[in-house]
Amino acid sequence: MAIDETCIFCKLAHHEIPTQVVYEDDSVFAFEDAEPQAPVHVLVVPKDHYQDASDDVPDELMAKLMKAANKVAQIKGVDKSGYRILTNKGSDAGQTVFHLHIHVLGGTESKSRLF
Ligand code: AMP
Ligand code: ZN
DSSP, X not given: OOOOTTOHHHHHHTTSSOOOEEEEOSSEEEEEOSSOSXXXXXXXXXXXXXXXXXXXXXXXXXXXXXXXXXXXXXXXXXXXXXXXXXXXXXXXTTOOSOSOOEEEEESSOOSSSOO
């Protein structure tokens, strides 16, 4: 498994640092965002290290991440009310952690439509 020893999300996904786990399987890990921007704000990450969504992520893994994001919405009880899934790449998007992560946001009506 490809892990970056200096990466905080690698450490979280491999239980080296405790966190509030929402969902986990053999290739995906989901946990509560430390600074939630909505009542529901969960991050879904691959256990393997990829910088962002453009980092040659295998198709199968990308599909697993998307499925896990939808499962997280069910677990958090926002699957009926609605939610947003998004991922940031690079500085204009405001990416701050360079391990691919999908934000799952919900629990209230969104104030902005997209960006
Ligand atoms: P981004 O701006 O897309 O790179 O988002 C990074 C997200 O990671 C932010 O929403 C942070 O609040 C969140 N974050 C950073 N460090 C941690 C951590 N140790 N545990 C949980 N969430 C974190
Ligand atoms: Zn990592």
